[in-house]
Amino acid sequence: MERKVRVRFAPSPTGALHIGGVRTALFNYLFARQHGGDMLLRIEDTDSTRFVPGAEEYITEALAWLGIEIDEGICQDAPNGKGNHGPYRQSERREIYHKYVDQLLASGNAYIAFDTPEQLEAKRAEIANFQYDARTREQMVNSLTLSKEEVDTRIANGEKYVVRFKVEPNIDVHVHDLIRGEVVINSNILDDKVLYKSADDLPTYHLANIVDDHLMEISHVIRGEEWLPSAPLHVLLYKAFGWEESMPEFAHLPLLLKPDGNGKLSKRDGDRLGFPVFPLEFHNQKDGSVSSGYREEGYYPEAVINFLALLGWHATGDQEMYTMQELIEQFSLERVSKSGAKFDYEKGKWFNHQYLQLKSNEELAEQFMPYLEKAIGDGQLAIDKAKVAKVIGLTKDRVNFVSELWEQVNFFFVAPEEYDEKSLKKRWKEDSPKHMTEMLALLEAHEDWSAEGLDNLIMPWIAEKEYGVGIVMNAFRICLVGAARGPHIWNITDVLGKEETLRRVRTALEKLG
């Protein structure tokens, strides 16, 4: 009970890291940090056929971006793993698994099977709901039905075989789950799982997972709910190895579900509904496809973390915004929900909005520069960063992403060439040219360009002439902005300056008459 908390995130390098996987990693991380324990990253690449180049680098890069730090195993600053429980890639642990497969074989907890995929297929077709288990293994081609000589001969001849776990029938297997409590399953529903395959000399997930968790001294296995059905098998494996005493605690996390309809959230849902399901953009080297990522969509890692943390976990109170540090302090497995959580992308945007407001104008200006340079082209003179920061300060509360800033600030940098039809229809009246002509004269003769100065000039004039503030100011706004939108008008004139402001009014008078 007193042992050190050690948790692991153990993805397969079969593609981009799914957002659900990210949340699993996050919960592991929070738990580890809270208990002063270790967070390990192990690569489960025992399926050679599904390996995708670049996937591993993608995973470590994604975790690093999100601020999920790895203490041991594979990570960005140690691509081949750090720590003294390595190697941390299962494909590099063949010899280790051999030893444990042999142990199970020797103790009679496993046996060798020669059934070919075709033979298994035939069996399944022949017997409805066929399961390779205590009731059927006697009918199959394996070391239980073959003589030792026959088995040796077949192996010597290079015949491909697998090692299967010999599940003892009809015993109730208890799995203690930190989130769900006691789960009891009868071993009769379990099949004799393949633990090792000679074809590629690699174990399957189940064997590698248990051996590694044991050897790496994992104290808590926190993983997705899809693993709950095989948890009894894992418990049986621990028992077969004689590792019951040091068996880790289990916690099965609720799944992330589709925003609409039913089912597990998948990559297709993201494509269909228009949101990323991956932390970073992923370029699949196998099929050439590109999938969008949260980072490239303009999300801040802290927003993604906050959003994800609240999908399946919630503290007692009404707090919505959490820093990583607060999450570490407040997280608890007991407060993880038992039911699946539908993925609500809209809330993710809201979180990003919140975090964007927290950034300084200077910081946002820095982030916005690439967009700005792209929008106004290289031909322009050096961009005044102080001005960029200033206009961002005026507009940031209306955007969720830095990428949305340009459409809010464009008129500060480029004079309107066209005028929004809707705005014109509603705000550019018959008298507007007359109003603007008069106003232009007033402004030309006016020296004090401060907001107060202009306000003190224009407002009394409007009042005196009984023009109506709305009609005049909106026409003026259309001249400067090109539409009926934007921040307070004196903030706009302030940034534009007298010369540019007057120029825009003249242009508008020419174009709109």
Next chain:
RNA sequence: GGUGCUAUCGUCUAGUGGCCUAGGACAACGGCCUCUCACGCCGUAAACCCGGGUUCGAUUCCCGGUAGCACUACCA
């Protein structure tokens, strides 16, 4: 089909037998602010899956039903 898990507003959730005429957040809607569009603020609508039981009293405990999800590979 089998096994398991789950079940509060459209969504994420608070709630652990009386504090609940069920709270917060996102989204929706309305209002205020205002020269505009937003933001912000205020407000409205919106839920305890169904049926039994236990109890003085059930959203909360138990059982059954129903529904959803997951698993059921020589994939993880």
